[in-house]
Amino acid sequence: MNSVFIWCRDHRLHHRYSDTDGDPHNSKRGFFFCHMGWLMTKKHPYVIELGRRIDMSDLQADWMVMFQKKYYYYLYFLLAIFIPTSVPVYFFGENLWTSLLVCYFARYVLSLNGTWLVNSAAHLYGTRPYDQNLQPVESWFVSLISLGEGWHNYHHAFPWDYKAAELSMHFNQSASIIRFLERIGLAYDLKTASPELVKNRIIRTGDGSHYELGTEEAREAVKISWGPLHPLNPSYNSTLKAPDAILKPGGLPLYHEKDILDADVMKRKTSQA
């Protein structure tokens, strides 16, 4: 639970210093830490120091973000506790305690844990077809639960792509919602990576497990790409090890400078994608 502003700052920090001590939920510190432990401990000094350097001027200039930050606790009480709890009580005659336990506590515990899987499981258990130098992985399992946020190797390789996945049709309701918002004018200037850009990246830095451009050898390592064992993917993790992450003062570029961004591609409307 936090305001949009604080969430964005932590998320920018997470992308710039992924899986190092500068990352608020550094996955190198284990599953529990990056899942929820990071919210229970004091921040690492690097997180505090590097967090101050993250440019937040765009959000500071946005009145709606700052409004939500300023009145966060009032809005939280109204939208997360009061309305969800009172609707069943008022309209369906539900008992207040039952309503509070189900519509606030149970809902909150389930949705938070689903969201946290993006920081934990999607950094630990899966494949790296886009960039094997990045710790985050592709996980259909996490995508299913988080409505599309589990295609995480792609998301870290192309953090500016609105759909956070190469293919937006698989377990990616988040991308569909953004496209719908674009249609009604609430979202605009959606950025997406061109197929050529993605292809070059897969060939240059991928682990070889890509469904189309991968190699037989790498696919051999990912025998269990489906089925109940997939989230732990034992064959993959023993063949293709997770990369080391070294904290560098500059961090990773938030807008991947290694990829040459074609202005036309960046502006391309998603209807053509």
Ligand SMILES: [Zn+2]
């Ligand atoms: Zn992200």
Ligand SMILES: [Zn+2]
């Ligand atoms: Zn991540």
